[in-house]
Amino acid sequence: MVLNEEYKPMKRLLSGNEAVARGAWEAGCSVASGYPGTPSTEILENFARYPHVYAEWAPNEKVGLDSAIGAAYAGKRSISTMKHVGLNVAADSLFYVAETGIEAGLVIVSADDPSMHSSQNEQDNRQYAKFARIPCFDPADSQEAKDFTIAAFDLSERFDTPVLLRLTTRVCHTSGPVEVFEQQQQLPEPGKYPRNIKKYVVIPANARQLHPVVEARVQDLAKYAETSPLNRVEWRDKKLGIITGGIAYQYAREVFPDASVLKLGMVYPIPEKLIKDFAAQMDAVIVLEELDPFIEDQVRAMGVTLFEPTTKPEFPLSKSVFPIFGELNPLIVRNAAKAAGLLNGEAEELPNALQVELPPRPPSLCPGCPHRSSFYVLNKLKIPVNGDIGCYTLGVAPPLNSIHTCGCMGASIGVAHGAAIAGDKERHVAVIGDSTFFHSGIQGLINVAYNRSNTITIIMDNRVTGMTGHQQNPGTGLTLQNRETIEVDIEAMVRACGITKVLTVEAYDVDVIEKTLKQWMKEDEPAVLITKEECALLPSARKQYLPLEVTDQCNGCTVCFRIGCPAILKSEELDPKYNRSLAEIDAALCTGCEICAQVCPRDAILFRDQVRAKQVN
């Protein structure tokens, strides 16, 4: 790295995601394209703020990866970021770029989510590296997140391969001190765009030539792994040796402070000789890793004998000592080690579980959420609903109880269509958000129109990508770097897909939503309802807040409780006649969306105009 003498590193507290952004910038990466998804989102949000870089949100991960690949073909160091399931969406692109290689460094970031803090599964994306035959880096903290990002760009160019930088939630969202440099690497200007057909056009004839190149590359990478500074041995006591990578390294150090450790920074391909030499010096060897037995299986396949616990693994695919489920922590590691006979003592008793039932506090639709009205109506009409992924998935929770399937982004419309073509006796409704519609909902809608199923779709357009924390999307009129741009017109788009029955309504209007759905249920044709209202947490929406009030007309009928709004509370006061709790509105939470006022059968909740009139008087 070319560094000016004056620039001494300084320590800053950075999250893993901030550190990756920093590393990319320091490495001279100047193009980034990705799609938001917890726990990866802050990488691009941070990268976008550095000078002399271009960063964008793509409509989905595949488009994001293709864009980064295109930039890397054009000779610019590029990065593409996504959450683990995003790599499923981008997998087709991952596999071709693994074949072609690149002109300038390409780093693909997959942020995995062990324990599924915000995801539908906990797939272990190290497997993708092996599957696609590309190197995989697995940092253990923020400093490594930065260093490995820089190393990934270098390695990518040296071996003409994309590099998978695999993070996990705890690395992404843990902050720690990181040494940063105030200067970027100066890279040569890219040359002319390549006309290298044999390399970049993967028609079968060329692809057949490329496959052996890829296999040879893995071999070269494995050789490199033997001496790479990414992998290191920490010699301590030789009774127990631990082979580990990623965040699990931290638990290895905490629970087994005296053990020798072989820390793999590059978890694919792994260094056979280094591992065998390490193992040969130990009385016993274990592999400590989160999720799949990814390293463990490879180490066994080399013929290395691992410590065998007396207990048999729980499931055929389980690891020998540590659980295959969920995120690890020091207690889980310690208990598993004790159960396996690696550490002395009984498994630690957890402190007594609380002997009292507490009201749960699951995430819920916010007060003023424009999605709420549709779910209230869908629940009332008892319609089977095929859901999608976003804030609106929370429509599944009581008391709204109105989502019956939810698999992955973009699935809703296809799954609802599937019920129709299977001849299901009930008419289905698909619900999908604006960002998700742009991500992968459009193709499902084209299928509905093209193959003429009578599926009804509600596009919940809250004018932002909500769940992941308010990212811009093709409908919002702004880009990731806050440049003004077009707003894709969802209604026009729906019509262009071939749907003729389309209506855009105000999302808070319970009555219109109910009437429209009831009418459409009687008609046998595909239809799309667009419920439009900006997310209540957006700054422009916050300016409109006006808390509503409950009048003495309330008799505690509980209808307003059924919309599941956190701003509506059970009052301590009881209705004298029925002896049931009256409703009360928490003025600190209420936004004045009026959904409760609309559903109240006794007009006991004042509308905004009434509240204003009262305030004037």
Add this chain to the structure above:
Amino acid sequence: MIHFPKLNINTETLSILLVGVGGQGTILASNVLAELGLNLGYDVKKAEVHGMSQRGGSVISHLRWGETVYSPIIAQGQADIMIAFEKLEALRFIDQIRPGGFVVINDQEIVPVTVSTSDVVYPDDQTIREKIAEYTPNQYWVKGVAAAEALGNAKAANVVLLGAMSAMMGMDPEPWLDVISSRVPAKYLDLNQQAFYKGREAVES
């Protein structure tokens, strides 16, 4: 070694847990604690979960100081100190505290929506106190919101709690205020300093 004689803490790694409800300002507080640790010369790790849980759900941040901090997560039953921004959350996560650990509780009630839609009730103060006492005798209740409201801005409650914590740990205010000042907008500086001292008084009195 990390040494807080006032709390009888003598440990290689100090583990602090912050719990509350999404949107309550736990993130500012954990950022302050992380930077404070760094300024004091420790290695620091601060772990939080973003995303889904922000939508009004329970939130939890793990904070650790030490010579070298390995695990970012505090294992169950190992937290030395817990700051609870909300009473119910204090109780929900109390099994994370080690026996004899220290708990600072903001006397604020945020009723989860599940209370109005089911029969489960929000526990009363006495139940909360008694249950917490089963885990540790060291609980400090602070009227954070009231103190902040008296200063004209309920949002400063998180800084009141930090003040309380600084006094509980027997630390001087200056290093804390240095970090807080660097993190809040200039026009709120005065408010936050006052809030911090209100918190200290609450514990010292």
